[in-house]
Amino acid sequence: MRPTLQTLPLEIITMIFTHLPISSLPACLRTSRFIHSAIKESLELQYALEKDKAGVEDNRFDRSKPSISEKLNLLKEREDAWKTFNYKFMRELEGFELPKSDMFNVIADTIFVGRDDPRNPKLTSALKFARLPVDSEEPMAWETLDVGKSIITFGAALEEHDLIALACYRSPSREGIDIILRRLSTQSKHPYAQKNIIPVCNLELEQLLADVNVEDIKPWVSIDICGENLIICVECYNLEPLMKSIYILNWKTGEMKFKPIKDMNCPNVIFLRHDIFVKMQFTNDRPFSEVIMETYHLPQSPLTGEDDLIPFVHLGFPELREYVEVTGTRCRGDPSPKDPLSIRPLGSQYGLSQQRPFCNRAEDSLLITYSFVMHRDKLLDIVQPYLPPVTNSFPAHRTDPTSTTSAQIPSTHLVTDNGSEDSAGSDTDDEMLTEDSVSEIEVPLLSWSQWGPHNTRWIENGHGDFFRDIYPTSGGRFVIPYPQADDVQRYLYWDILQVMDFGKGRVRDAIATWRNDGTSSGQEENGNWELVTAPTVLNQNENNPFNETIRSYLPYTHTISKEEFRICAQFLDEERVMFLGEENSCSMLYFG
Numbered sequence: 108m109r110p111t112l113q114t115l116p117l118e119i120i121t122m123i124f125t126h127l128p129i130s131s132l133p134a135c136l137r138t139s140r141f142i143h144s145a146i147k148e149s150l151e152l153q154y155a156l157e158k159d160k161a162g163v164e165d166n167r168f169d170r171s172k173p174s175i176s177e178k179l180n181l182l183k184e185r186e187d188a189w190k191t192f193n194y195k196f197m198r199e200l201e202g203f204e205l206p207k208s209d210m211f212n213v214i215a216d217t218i219f220v221g222r223d224d225p226r227n228p229k230l231t232s233a234l235k236f237a238r239l240p241v242d243s244e245e246p247m248a249w250e251t252l253d254v255g256k257s258i259i260t261f262g263a264a265l266e267e268h269d270l271i272a273l274a275c276y277r278s279p280s281r282e283g284i285d286i287i288l289r290r291l292s293t294q295s296k297h298p299y300a301q302k303n304i305i306p307v308c309n310l311e312l313e314q315l316l317a318d319v320n321v322e323d324i325k326p327w328v329s330i331d332i333c334g335e336n337l338i339i340c341v342e343c344y345n346l347e348p349l350m351k352s353i354y355i356l357n358w359k360t361g362e363m364k365f366k367p368i369k370d371m372n373c374p375n376v377i378f379l380r381h382d383i384f385v386k387m388q389f390t391n392d393r394p395f396s397e398v399i400m401e402t403y404h405l406p407q408s409p410l411t412g413e414d415d416l417i418p419f420v421h422l423g424f425p426e427l428r429e430y431v432e433v434t435g436t437r438c439r440g441d442p443s444p445k446d447p448l449s450i451r452p453l454g455s456q457y458g459l460s461q462q463r464p465f466c467n468r469a470e471d472s473l474l475i476t477y478s479f480v481m482h483r484d485k486l487l488d489i490v491q492p493y494l495p496p497v498t499n500s501f502p503a504h505r506t507d508p509t510s511t512t513s514a515q516i517p518s519t520h521l522v523t524d525n526g527s528e529d530s531a532g533s534d535t536d537d538e539m540l541t542e543d544s545v546s547e548i549e550v551p552l553l554s555w556s557q558w559g560p561h562n563t564r565w566i567e568n569g570h571g572d573f574f575r576d577i578y579p580t581s582g583g584r585f586v587i588p589y590p591q592a593d594d595v596q597r598y599l600y601w602d603i604l605q606v607m608d609f610g611k612g613r614v615r616d617a618i619a620t621w622r623n624d625g626t627s628s629g630q631e632e633n634g635n636w637e638l639v640t641a642p643t644v645l646n647q648n649e650n651n652p653f654n655e656t657i658r659s660y661l662p663y664t665h666t667i668s669k670e671e672f673r674i675c676a677q678f679l680d681e682e683r684v685m686f687l688g689e690e691n692s693c694s695m696l697y698f699g
Contacts, residue, residue, distance in 0.1 A: 262330025
């Protein structure tokens with residue numbers, strides 16, 4: 108008898124389906140009763156489907172080695188807890204003291220808090236950190252990282268490199284900013300870094316020219332790390348326009364990869380992948396201001412640091428109303444992507460939690476900036492066709508190799524210090540450019556209507572306006588205060604939390620359920636859950652800064668807590684919501 112699919116052992120059928128893209132399994136479920144039953148009976152395939160729905164991947168640093176059945180149950184329990192806002196426990200984080208600098212953050216299951224300098228409370232003398240608890244009775248063990256200098260800010264790549272980077276004043280006179288690199292698990296010099304102290308910029312000359320006292324130097328600094336790339340944004344309002352730059356370096360060699368990007372108007376960047384990042388840029392030229400999103404590609408090292416980095420595509424925004432000015436923008440997205448060639452077991456020392464068998468996928472994570480959200484991988488899909496085929500001998504991974512769009516832009520975006528354009532990968536001879544012509548290189552511009560409406564969601568505050576603050580994200584979720592109609596003027600304290608979930612798998616599942624039973628919302632224990640597919644519409648009025656009605660269509664689900672909380676500010680990771688309450692306390696809701 109000739110063998111058929113139905114005569115094969117279940118183990119062989121499971122093995123076949125594990126080699127298919129996970130996204131194809133839902134379609135396979137509908138092909139026949141036999142295949143439907145085979146997939147449903149396989150714990151391995153069910154776990155793969157649940158991971159795809161939740162936007163997570165296996166934590167390869169997990170040492171507990173739970174069974175597939177245990178991992179599947181843990182993941183389902185956590186997803187249900189988030190959907191219903193039914194957290195496992197609530198507790199205060201003992202030992203938390205909010206510094207006067209407001210320096211605190213949560214990275215990879217670890218909370219970091221600045222320690223005020225007793226000699227000058229305006230400065231941060233060290234960084235306290237502790238593992239966040241996964242049990243209501245688990246004690247917190249705080250450690251202190253002290254490098255002997257005043258800390259301005261910090262960034263970290265714990266999962267990838269066990270790395271923390273501290274931006275510090277070079278000396279008490281604040282004549283410059285240095286980056287100090289440490290391996291967090293041992294607080295020692297990082298073994299991959301050739302230079303553990305990297306000078307970034309000098310402030311001494313700028314202080315003299317601007318006639319500013321040392322005590323008045325208050326730079327805004329941010330650090331983003333991905334792969335070998337470390338990007339520092341420095342902005343000094345009282346030294347402007349002398350101190351407003353982005354520095355890009357290879358943290359392993361300690362060398363600058365490009366000349367600083369001057370006149371930047373965004374205090375931080377977002378990596379789309381380890382070699383592509385975006386930043387917001389705006390110009391306030393009265394009567395009309397302009398906002399765009401610039402996209403940059405970072406070639407592999409070695410580079411000389413003498414080249415100008417030029418964006419390869421711009422994403423446009425709607426036109427602003429007359430005399431409307433942009434005062435600033437920030438952007439966030441967690442987790443950050445990783446360079447697959449640079450991940451080492453070193454990251455397991457203080458990277459992902461050893462008690463969590465899965466973690467959020469960077470490509471499925473949510474990006475938030477300028478009061479709207481979108482998916483990281485979707486934004487990457489939009490900009491990738493505009494990548495030059497080769498940049499500085501670094502082949503670009505293009506989504507559409509036959510795209511004619513890329514032929515409309517230069518084959519390279521590196522311009523050397525002497526004005527010549529690097530023609531790596533180009534069929535033309537080297538072309539000499541003047542310094543002035545560097546800024547005149549045409550960069551493709553996609554209008555808002557070409558890329559924005561169906562890939563984004565503008566976040567309203569419930570009163571005809573959109574949120575002005577940038578809230579922390581984790582995977583496809585972020586948490587914001589839920590607006591109350593009878594409390595329009597309140598700002599410091601909000602009682603109800605709203606979890607907005609843009610996770611593609613979860614939203615896809617909710618839409619499929621809605622189409623099957625015709626419902627879009629339901630009452631859940633300890634919270635309200637709803638699927639939102641209708642567009643957000645910002646009409647032309649005094650609250651809308653744009654010169655047109657704005658519509659955005661990215662679907663999401665949201666859960667509103669029925670329990671009330673006293674909150675000054677909130678932040679989250681993939682297991683918890685944390686918020687600052689009264690008297691500088693910090694509380695945590697644990698979802699699993």
